[in-house]
Amino acid sequence: MIIGKNIVKEFGDPPHRILHDLSFVIQDGEFVSISGRSGSGKSTLLYIISSLDFPSSGQVLFDDEDTSLMSVEHIHEFRTNHVGFIFQFHYLLPELTGLENVLLPPRNIDRVDEFRDRALELLKTMDVSKVADKLPSQMSGGEQQRVAIARALIMKPKYLFADEPTGNLDSANGEVVMNILKSINKERGTTLCLVTHEEEYAAMAQREIYLIDGRMSERG
């Protein structure tokens, strides 16, 4: 369970408030979308919810653990073991093959060999087995995003955070990626938090957090 308590985020000096006192609860296994217009603060909120960033005031609690109070080691270990990220730009390491990219999180804890079979299986599930030995530069955008999803799932994370994962894909590929994410949430029970500005995808969620200039209006 993720609890957001009075989250405020300000940038700059003099401080400019981007997020205004947001509070919410995301249950385990839930699929929540964060939508709103460009610049409304979606990404900012997602980074804070996902422990990549911290609120100016307020708290984010993962099962009662405050992210702002975690040590540097702990927060990185937490990310490796429990959190999967998917970004709009696929952010694969260009010098690594598809398989090596998927195996990055296990590499962080020196358990590459244990996870090799699972990595191959995930690539198969994502229908991108054929790019296992290819470099990102030899893959299409859709293939890259699916490899990135496989990487996000390799450690069987409890939480999956996606920031406009379809934003850089054509609609056919976008659809495929959305279906994959949805089935992950359904079949594996992974908590899914999806940022999108596309109405259609936002509506696929069980619950929708709609942001207008950093203020929340919940629908769904």
Place this chain on the structure above:
Amino acid sequence: MLFLAMKQLFSKKTQTFLILMGVSFGTMLFVSISGVQLGLREYMIKALLNNTAHIIISGAENEITEKEVRSQIYPEGRFINWITPPGGKRDESKLESYLGWVEILRANPDVYDFSPRFSTNVIIKSKKIKTNVNLVGSLPKKQIRISEISDYIIEGDFESLSSGGNKIVLGVGVAEDLGVSLGQFVDVLNAFGKITPFKIVGLSKFGDTRTDSALAFAHLSDVQKVNRTPGRLSEIAVSLTDIDKSEELAELWSSFSKDKVQDWRSANAMFMEMIKMQDIVRYFIMFSVLIVAAFGIYNVLSIMINQKKKEIAILRSIGFPPKKILILILYQGFFLGICGGVVGLAMGSLVTYGVGSIDIGVELGGSNHIFVSYDYSIYLSAFIAALFASLVASLIPAYMASRMTPIDIIRGQA
């Protein structure tokens, strides 16, 4: 992290190659310059040690002291006001107890060998031509063992002296001045004008004209006889197994003897000063070269980090802690240092070899090549320096990389 570090380095082949070249070139420069410099130095030390030795034990000056004279003439405690205090030398300096020294030297494991010597100034004459020469008498076999004298004999050989019987090795300059050659006889005149004929069995050439036209060698007993001082020694030349112990041993021995014990360094203080200067120059070159190499590494890594910000953000969001990002960059700097260093050492030794095989057309100590050194200490210090420079150069970029937060990077991109 090593895996990732290597992947990143090899994805930028040209850059990596260029900086490797830089580091190698610097290392090479240092190795070859040091090789030539130290080679020359070794040669000079060798040449120097032919005239001296690691340690020379010689008789102390035999001075007359005021106190000695007073105690001989006046009773104790009397105050004397000298108009001119007594002074001057009582006798020429001579070694006090040769046999005592033999015992000491034989018992010391650091002593390789030693040779008693007696040298005196004589006039050598052939027909009507005369020249002044310092005639050095030694035990030839021992002298050969403690010095490189054989290397400097260009005709005949030094060992022929060992049978005694009035044989002589002349400096080439002496032979030229007198117009004599190997196998001929010359007359040696002592201070009393007495003539002894000597047969020329060898010619020596040290390369220094002044030495070569004023030096001659003969058997110790022959020289003693010429001077009418049988048994008299002027010095003992000592050779050690470890040249670096000369100072220490000289100090020790002089502390329990009246004789003068001098090691080759203090006997050649000027030369040692020059060596010090050379070292300063050499380390200055190394330092400058390494600074350049370090800047190269720093630049490459900084550029690389800028290009790889996105990837660093990914690694952080995946859970790679800042410490690992730091290590990732340091590994790359280290790799550049180690590889560049190793290649530089190899290239440096090749250049050294190349320089060493140039024929300079001048004969020096039995060879007409530039002297070079392959001393391991050159290679060790060059390698350590390359490694150190690369580590220092990668520290700043590595630290900067580890300080970047994933959010800042992603925001910067978006």
